[in-house]
Amino acid sequence: MKILTLFISYLILFTNQAFAHTDHALGEGSIHTFYHSVFWTIFAIVVYKAYTWFKHKKSNKH
Numbered sequence: 001m002k003i004l005t006l007f008i009s010y011l012i013l014f015t016n017q018a019f020a021h022t023d024h025a026l027g028e029g030s031i032h033t034f035y036h037s038v039f040w041t042i043f044a045i046v047v048y049k050a051y052t053w054f055k056h057k058k059s060n061k062h
Helices: 002-019 030-061
Strands: none
Touching: 002 030
16 A cells, blocks of 8 residues: 555656646647546556556566
């Protein structure tokens, strides 16, 4: 549970930093915000799936 709390804290930190910058290609506005929301959601899903895969793999070894 401690790792999950740490992960969520880092995710919030990096998401806030991502929303603070401007992007020349996307501009500022709803498209830019939507892009970052989708990116960080996919990132969180990938990290969660990797965590569960490694946990499952470790439990099958024993």
